[in-house]
Amino acid sequence: MTGGAGRIRIAPSLLSCRFAELGREVREVDAAGAEWIHVDVMDGHFVPNITIGPLIADAVRGVTSRTVDVHLMIERPERYVAEFAEAGADVITVHAEASVHLHRTLDMIRGLGKRAGVALNPSTPLSAVEEVIDGIDMLLIMTVNPGFGGQAFIPQSVDRVARARALIESRRPGTIELQVDGGVDRSTAPMLVRAGATVLVAGSAIFGHPGGGAAGVRAIRAAVEGVSWKGGGG
């Protein structure tokens, strides 16, 4: 599903947008070429913060035809995947740490006709995804501890992304997106792409850009221009 080796997607995280201007913010990054729109759902249990639910995912769906990418940072996400599917999500990602019957949850997402992602916190071994790798469309490597926008990038993440890429290449070459989320900006994005990331989530670097969301998307795009996975042969 990568649609060509080395193709990088930019996924602005709405967590850092001006929520009172939600529609405008989404349209702006869409028009600037962001391929995915990243929606961060937090429940105050799995992570300390509380954000948004299916109503907002539905509102986002209504203003863009881009890929709506829902990142569930909630306990027992299986309770809500159907609602997010109904709201128009294209990709639904659950945390391996939050779903006891992860295999079943992923089946449920795919059964709803959606792409299924598994997210791993920085402290979770990569092996947590090995047994379900045949049933996923995306692996999300958290590059901060989830919960808030604007946190400092964890430097060890670059090596971790490289190891995640090696795992994907050994098991499902060319078929799984590798997403990174947290502290992604103009300086960290190129390292992450070189390590094998294909989907770059960025909140504060995009919506906090002095020139606005469109300028933020363009800045990240420019930073990864000509950069590719070092094992990608190009």
Ligand code: DX5
């Ligand atoms: C963190 C969220 C991220 C967050 C990223 O828990 O999953 O998507 O918005 O924000 P930045 O890019 O500011 O680190």
Ligand code: ZN
């Ligand atoms: Zn996220």
